[in-house]
Amino acid sequence: MEPTFFGDSEQPLFGIYHPPIKQVQNESAILICYPLFQEYTRSHRALKQLADKLSQSGNHVFRFDYLGTGDSAGDLTGSSIGTWVENIKTATEELKDLSGLNKISIVAVRFSAILALQSIDQSVEDITLWDPIISGKQFIDNLSDMNKEILVDDDRFAVKRISVKTKGFTEILGYMIPDSLISDLYKKNLEISSTNIHVIKNVLFSNKNYNDGCFNEYNTNVQMFDEDCEWNDFHQIEDAIISPNITKSIVDLFK
């Protein structure tokens, strides 16, 4: 594993490159795009393990933190959907440099599905989506509902707490998110159409409830699993995602 800071030296992004352990199998390198906010923390271990397995299978792999998240520079005040889409493009270029390959496959988890589809250019060969967010409104509404439950959860707090509004920000599940960013996330949907659907190689759902049927009219490979990642259960917001079958499926896709 090779951790690195990359991109703008004033506001560097943090990423980790996993070189192939055996002879390179594929002509495209794999970029893993994390989910946002607490879903990032929950899935960190699973995605690191995915990256390890993919590199053991002979793939170049890179995973990175968006600006204002993880170990990357800044905080959410400097973040926007546009910034994060650019981050994916920057990470794509970094991976091309590291791997020497010109083609990139993206594995995008949750809201990153929306961001990844906006970032695609000619170098992106295909995208695999894991429990993609289809409606930004529903995503934010789910987070807000969980936030309300958390504040009165007596397994968490000895004394019930209330939400305190800070001007210009909304606090949701541990993150102070600028209202402008909340507004952008709320309005964003997974924009699939006949012009970009060909890029979506696979869609994997850990629970049928996450699939609203938007892929039905296309000939997309949609796989359903019975190992719910419980993204919307407030009791589990600090539990690590464990999804061995989805991880195995993704590794098999690149064999």
Added chain:
Amino acid sequence: MNEKILQFGKDKSLIGIASVPTETDYLNRPAIIVLNSGLVHRVGPFRLGVDIARQFSNSGILAFRFDLPGIGDSTQYQSEKTYEERVCNDITSAMDILSSKYNIKEFVSVGICTGAMNSHIITVEDERVVGAVMIDAYAYPTFKYLYFRYRKKILKLLNPIAVLRLLSDIVSSADKSGVINEGVDYFSFPPKAVIKKDLIKILSENKKIFYVYTGGMEYLYNYKNQLQDSFKSIFPTTNINVLYFKKMDHTFILNRDREKLKNSIFDWFSESFF
């Protein structure tokens, strides 16, 4: 932002990030090492590890956050050593590389939960560790703790109907072995006598400790002076500060709680080491 990635330790399996101040004042002060909270990687719960590190480095203190083996991006390695020995080795490796690269001679370890226990371990074992911040560390029952924990049940014993209901609940909640599972596990902490011995050693070396307890640990620690009451022969001492944030949860999910925690840690550090 001046952050550097360091790979170190056995087979360079450990990954950490040093937040290095732009001024060189940090050479005359201890550096802080932020340890993993449970299985959460070095970024910390709700990015708390990153925020603490950057707050300190922006104030002229070198800060380092890293992943222990098998957590976050650090790789597990084979070892015959005990857990405590491995933790000591790994944190020692972190201190060694910071000494080598940045000429740091003294350290303060910071940890939550298992991170607090690890902070305790390294503070006892390594003379370079001059202080520790332990958040929701060990806790031991006192009479007052037991009273606060069971007073509602005690009051119910005055009501016959409530007694019958309570007995019914006890019978139905007993596990197959017949033991009532209260969810309290004092056995995960070292024996109190061991901690007492450690504290005597730490204090004899003039090291400083900052304990923070939260209401998120209410089932084990439920009033302000429980630590002091548990170790009466140790207290009072100017080398140990204890804060109790009853309203806060174990991982500081609310931003205003994290701000208060960070500022408390920084204020303690400033008073202790500036």
